[in-house]
Amino acid sequence: MGTRFDIACGRLPETVLDLNFxxxxxxLSHEQAALEADRCFYCYDAPCVEACPTGIDIPRFIKAIASDNLAGASRTILQSNILGGSCARVCPTEILCEQKCVHTAIEANxxxxxxxxxRFATDWQMxxxxHPFQRGESTGRRVAVxxxxxxxxxxxxxxxMRGHDVTIFDRHEAPGGLNQYGVAAYKLADNFAQKEIDFLMSIGGIRFQGGAVLGQTLTLAGLRESYHAVFLGIxxxxxxxxxxxxxGVEGVLDAVAFIETLRSSTLSDVPVGR
Ligand code: SF4
Structure with missing residues (x-):
């Protein structure tokens, strides 16, 4: 197959791979962030917030950056979206919040x-x-995710955070799902997905069990018997x-499967076509 389709490993030297990934x-540097935050008008009916799928209070966190209150800025982001760090890196902001920013209505702006x-605010928090949030008093309730x-x-x-004990089940050996296995490495460089998971789980009360497949090693009925509640985030x-x-011919992969291979391998060992 390798000869017929000319699919081979090690097409690029390590130095080029390092650069590409x-x-x-x-x-942003501290100065760049301060200058950029000063550009915000802190709109009352901020259209950028309307366009944010996680409803982050954008003018509020930007105002906090402008006041050099990075704890306040990151808290504002993370209380709406605990994965605000990876979203800052992978969200297509140019067609969401930034597309709606009132600055775009001003010519040449x-x-x-x-x-x-x-990203600047959440990186500071990392x-x-x-941890910016406290785990509440234990409720004695167990939830399967x-x-x-x-x-x-x-x-x-x-x-x-609300005091429940949570067990997360996943078919992979590590948590993270799309962030860990399906996002191109140059968007979440320096193992950021894992750092964010470690940060998130450091609140306590969360256990992870990998290699667990619903319908194979787990059943919904079994989970409902053992836990007070079940959340399906499949x-x-x-x-x-x-x-x-x-x-489905050999050598043809969908993008997510290909990225998973890239994220789980040494880059020079991944066979690619020309
Ligand atoms: S629309 Fe633009 S200027 Fe207005 S609050 Fe949002 S980011 Fe700031």
Whole structure:
């Protein structure tokens, strides 16, 4: 197959691979963030917030950055979206919050760099030793979360915060789902997905069990018997098919499966075509 389709490993030297897979958009410096935050008008009916799928109070966190209150900024982001750090890196902000920013209505102007500011604030938080939220008093209630992707992790964090004991089950050996296995490495460089999971789970009260597959090693009925509640965060694992005949032919992978291979291997060991 390798000869017929010319699919081979090690096509690029390590130095080029390192460059190609380095952080696509490195973070802002303190000065850049302060200047960018000062551009925000802190709109009352902020259209950027309307466009944010997680409803983050954007003018509030930007105002906190402008006042050099980074704890307040990151808390504002993370209380709406505990995965605000990875969203700052992977969200298509140019068609969401930034597209709606009122600056874009001014000729020759550009949107406030909301994603970059969000990354600046959440990166600051990641470098602090203390978790910004406290785990509540134990309720004695146990919750099973099926799926350790963004939905399952966010759900588990909020439940743990409210004092419940959470077990997350996932078919993979490590938690993270799409963030860990399905996002291109140059968007979440330096093992950021794992750092964010460690941060999220440091609130306490969350256990992870990998290699658990609903319908095979787990059943919904069994979980309902053993836990007070069950959350199914099984995600959208299917990808859009091309609709070609024989698209499952050897050597053809969908993007998410290919990224999973990239994320789980030494890059030079991944066979690719020309
Ligand atoms: S729309 Fe733009 S200027 Fe207005 S609050 Fe949002 S980021 Fe700031």
């Amino acid at each position: 380095a952080d696509a958009h490195p973070g 550009h949107a406030v760099r909301i994603g970059a500011l969000q 470098n602090q030793s203390a 099926v799926g350790a992707g963004p939905a399952g992790l966010a759900c588990a964090h909020r439940l743990a 995600g959208l694992s299917g990808v859009r098919a091309l609709g070609f005949e024989n698209e």
